[in-house]
Amino acid sequence: MSSPAALPRMVASQAGMELRLTARRGENLFVTLVLPAALLVFFASVPVLPSEGPSAVDFLLPGAVGLAIMATAFVNLGIATAFERGYGVLKRLGGSPLPRSGLLAAKVAAVAVVEGIGVAILVGVAALALGWRPDPSIAPAVIAAAVVIGTFAFASLGLLLAGALRPEATLAIANAVFVLFLLVGGVILPIAKLPEPLATVARALPSGALTDALRAGFTGSGDALAPLLVLGAWGVVAALLAARTFRWE
Amino acid sequence: MTSPGRGPASASGAGVAVAVRDLVKRYDGRAVVDGLSLDVGRGEILGLLGPNGAGKTTTVEIVEGYRRPDGGSVRVLGLDPYRDARALRPRVGIMLQQGGLPPQVRAGEILRLYASFFRDPEDPDALLGRVGLTDAAMRRVKVLSGGERQRLALAIALVGRPEVAILDEPTAGMDPQAKAATRDVVSDLRDSGVSVLLTTHELVDLERLADRIAIVDGGRLVALGTPDELMAGARRRLRFRVAGVLSAAGRVELAGALAAMGSTGGAPQVEEDGPGGAYRVDGVEPTPRLVAALADWCRGRDLLLVEMRAAGGTLEERFLELVGAAGGGTSRVAGGGTSRVAGAAVNGAPAGPIDGGRR
Numbered sequence: 001m002s003s004p005a006a007l008p009r010m011v012a013s014q015a016g017m018e019l020r021l022t023a024r025r026g027e028n029l030f031v032t033l034v035l036p037a038a039l040l041v042f043f044a045s046v047p048v049l050p051s052e053g054p055s056a057v058d059f060l061l062p063g064a065v066g067l068a069i070m071a072t073a074f075v076n077l078g079i080a081t082a083f084e085r086g087y088g089v090l091k092r093l094g095g096s097p098l099p100r101s102g103l104l105a106a107k108v109a110a111v112a113v114v115e116g117i118g119v120a121i122l123v124g125v126a127a128l129a130l131g132w133r134p135d136p137s138i139a140p141a142v143i144a145a146a147v148v149i150g151t152f153a154f155a156s157l158g159l160l161l162a163g164a165l166r167p168e169a170t171l172a173i174a175n176a177v178f179v180l181f182l183l184v185g186g187v188i189l190p191i192a193k194l195p196e197p198l199a200t201v202a203r204a205l206p207s208g209a210l211t212d213a214l215r216a217g218f219t220g221s222g223d224a225l226a227p228l229l230v231l232g233a234w235g236v237v238a239a240l241l242a243a244r245t246f247r248w249e
Numbered sequence: 250m251t252s253p254g255r256g257p258a259s260a261s262g263a264g265v266a267v268a269v270r271d272l273v274k275r276y277d278g279r280a281v282v283d284g285l286s287l288d289v290g291r292g293e294i295l296g297l298l299g300p301n302g303a304g305k306t307t308t309v310e311i312v313e314g315y316r317r318p319d320g321g322s323v324r325v326l327g328l329d330p331y332r333d334a335r336a337l338r339p340r341v342g343i344m345l346q347q348g349g350l351p352p353q354v355r356a357g358e359i360l361r362l363y364a365s366f367f368r369d370p371e372d373p374d375a376l377l378g379r380v381g382l383t384d385a386a387m388r389r390v391k392v393l394s395g396g397e398r399q400r401l402a403l404a405i406a407l408v409g410r411p412e413v414a415i416l417d418e419p420t421a422g423m424d425p426q427a428k429a430a431t432r433d434v435v436s437d438l439r440d441s442g443v444s445v446l447l448t449t450h451e452l453v454d455l456e457r458l459a460d461r462i463a464i465v466d467g468g469r470l471v472a473l474g475t476p477d478e479l480m481a482g483a484r485r486r487l488r489f490r491v492a493g494v495l496s497a498a499g500r501v502e503l504a505g506a507l508a509a510m511g512s513t514g515g516a517p518q519v520e521e522d523g524p525g526g527a528y529r530v531d532g533v534e535p536t537p538r539l540v541a542a543l544a545d546w547c548r549g550r551d552l553l554l555v556e557m558r559a560a561g562g563t564l565e566e567r568f569l570e571l572v573g574a575a576g577g578g579t580s581r582v583a584g585g586g587t588s589r590v591a592g593a594a595v596n597g598a599p600a601g602p603i604d605g606g607r608r
Binding site for chain 1: 313314315335338339340341343345347348349350351352353354358359362363365366367368369405409410411412
């Protein structure tokens with residue numbers, strides 16, 4: 001009698017497939033890996049931004065890490081999943097022994113791997129090319145919490161779009177929102193430089209909350225709890241909505 | 250959940266792989282499947298045949314566990330395909346009409362992925378060979394032809410050694426060789442004891458493959474039986490071909506001559522039946538006297554009778570007879586406004602909810 005493989009094996013092979021497909025789509029690699037590193041190098045090297053207390057790279061690195069997380073968990077995951085839904089890939093997988101939870105786990109694992117590579121590239125570039133050194137009071141636990149909660153929040157938002165809209169609409173909206181996040185998310189421009197009430201709105205958005213939390217972690221100063229709570233709230237709401245509205249075909 | 254006496258003949262007990270009982274599915278209040286009952290026996294190939302919008306895909310997707318019925322029941326290997334989906338997935342191989350293959354993936358790669366979901370899968374490379382895709386193993390789905398994608402989807406359906414295979418239009422979009430190869434693969438399934446439910450528009454598929462054929466129209470079962478059983482009820486017709494062309498006036502004259510020879514059962518009409526001097530006699534049953542009268546009339550006009558046939562026609566004609574009769578209006582007793590759905594399906598108009606529901 002036909003019997004299914006063990007769940008970890010199914011998840012591992014599905015995650016492997018997700019990673020290979022990501023690697024084959026040049027635009028994915030550009031948005032998730034190249035763009036954050038390019039922005040980091042450009043703005044750290046060209047003095048066009050109002051520099052505050054810390055050096056440019058100290059300000060930009062957490063922003064670039066946040067951007068990489070948004071690009072991977074939100075843009076890349078959302079668009080890829082939307083197209084899979086459009087092609088009937090999700091429906092066909094739904095008819096296989098891989099349970100939906102297993103598919104979700106595989107997607108999360110693939111996102112984590114791409115984020116890991118992205119963060120390694122950013123930290124490597126910052127350290128080797130831009131003279132960045134970790135702040136003595138850096139708080140790795142805060143950074144880890146920001147990465148995990150941020151991934152949860154942005155992946156939920158991406159899947160919320162992917163499960164409800166046409167692939168083309170998901171593509172357009174995800175990219176537009178990504179640009180918004182880039183501009184008012186404290187990635188390159190400090191949110192403090194934004195005029196009110198835009199700054200307040202920007203801090204309430206998940207992008208601002210993520211970069212605030214990351215900066216608090218990288219510098220070991222500032223309030224991390226409030227932005228992490230904002231981020232978590234976005235994640236919970238988006239995940240609940242996505243679970244209710246996600247259509248598999 | 251079998252209800253004795255209501256289902257088709259072979260229904261009951263352990264010999265049944267798929268049991269569909271009084272199945273109803275509505276979209277926007279319209280019954281797309283309307284009281285359908287059928288069985289697939291263990292090791293049997295059952296072909297589901299019907300016009301577009303007859304409810305074939307909806308039925309199949311309920312059997313696959315993708316949709317819940319609004320009425321009636323479905324059992325696959327004794328389990329509820331929706332509620333017991335987790336237990337059934339490893340035992341049922343499915344091929345969707347829309348293949349569900351990501352364009353950037355290589356043929357061999359996706360087959361190995363699906364193989365990895367099973368404890369004891371078929372060897373992916375050998376399976377690719379069986380469906381004739383060995384050369385395509387390294388090619389990406391987006392550069393495969395429609396027929397190659399279909400064969401890949403078939404291989405994916407079979408890679409887990411399923412006990413039941415549910416194939417929605419397995420030969421659609423294939424060239425004749427691919428169709429023949431696919432039929433061989435499906436035919437082999439029967440030999441290895443796999444139960445197969447397949448839908449098709451291709452009557453050749455059914456003539457070559459199906460142990461039994463279920464004809465559905467307007468969401469209802471119109472006929473169910475072996476190909477021979479279905480053909481047994483077919484109307485006989487006299488068809489002939491002459492070395493020449495009969496004018497409209499000539500055909501009227503012939504019809505008159507045939508009527509004068511005392512044919513029973515109505516007034517004969519002679520109609521064109523394709524190009525090249527092919528005609529058929531409608532309105533009367535072929536009798537020895539009718540055949541003689543036709544030959545006699547031709548002799549009188551010095552017209553060579555090249556070909557003559559008084560048999561029951563093809564499965565295609567039988568299908569059109571059955572579906573035409575069911576959808577034709579008065580013979581159908583339809584409750585709750587379903588007759589309009591049936592009429593639309595027969596006329597070939599797409600019944601929106603089925604296509605809409607699929608996407």
